[in-house]
Amino acid sequence: MSILAEIIAHKRTEIAALDPRALRRAAEQSPTPRGFLSALTPTPLPVGEGQEVRVSLIAELKRASPSKGILAPHLDLFQVADIYESNGASAVSVLTDEKFFLGKLETLRQLRFERKFTLPLLRKDFIIDEVQLYESRANGADAILLIAAALPDDKQFADLHSLALELGLTPLVEVYDESEVERALKLNDVRLIGINNRNLATFEASLETTERIRPMIPSQIAVVAESGIFTAQDVERLAEANVDAILVGEALVTSDDISAKARELSGLRFEKFGRLP
DSSP, rough: OOHHHHHHHHHHHHHHHHHHHHHHHHHSOOOOOOOEEEEEEEEEEEETTEEEEEEEEEEESSSSEETTESSOOTHHHHHHHHHHHHHHHHHHEEEEESSSOOOOOOOOOOOISSSSOOOEEEESSSSOEEEHHHHHTTTTTTTTEEEGGGOOHHHHHHHHHHHHTTTTTTEEEEEEEEEHHHHTTTTTOOOEEEEEOHHHHHBBBBTTTHHGGGGGOOOOEEEEEEESSOSSSHHHHHHHHHHHHEEHHHHHOOOHHHHHHHHHHHTTTTTGOOOOO
8 A cells, every 4th residue: 555545544534533514614604714826926036137036935834754754843833933934935834634744733723823823824634525625724724735646536626626716725736747737737727736746656756747747737827846845956946947836844844944944945045036135
């Protein structure tokens, strides 16, 4: 059984314990999600006589992963979220899977409702059922992740995408290869596609994945490069591939200086793209 299949199997047991009616009511009573996509609008920065565009950073709160094990078990996630906000991040991704990533849904909820965190929040999890969308909205998510590889049924894929939009959530549709891009482009009103450089079967990562399939995606759809991003040189490479944003977790949470790494990856010290001094 692949890692992804193992995760999905466990996710079904979690879903079985949820109360759809209660979560739907809670979702209906929750505040309107904020504009996740608008937060990723590339920022023009002056370079010489012209302008270049700074790639937006979605900075991730991440303690562990199945591929790398425990990364930062004792990290103060709320403190790190504040560091992200102060050092160039455009949005924050919150891993909420507990078994495989040591995340908590409560982290998302506290950031949005108790700490009044100002940046838009992505719930990063393996969403395979509509009840998880109600749960996401009720707990303060502005955006959710829909992984094409975890949703092989086209109707279910389309239904979850449509429901997310109805709830005011921004779906980040994650793809890995050409066939998944084709499936994503068939979704109604798809606005945001994430290219995962990590193979979810082997968990190996390569930036060549983004470079290979980015040209398949129309320019009116925003594109996020995910995984395998560690340095300003990686960001430059992805900028040349014409991505709008990057999603980074491991490089940030394992850094000795998270502030500096966030500035580096957000472009604030990225000379080719006109970073601030």
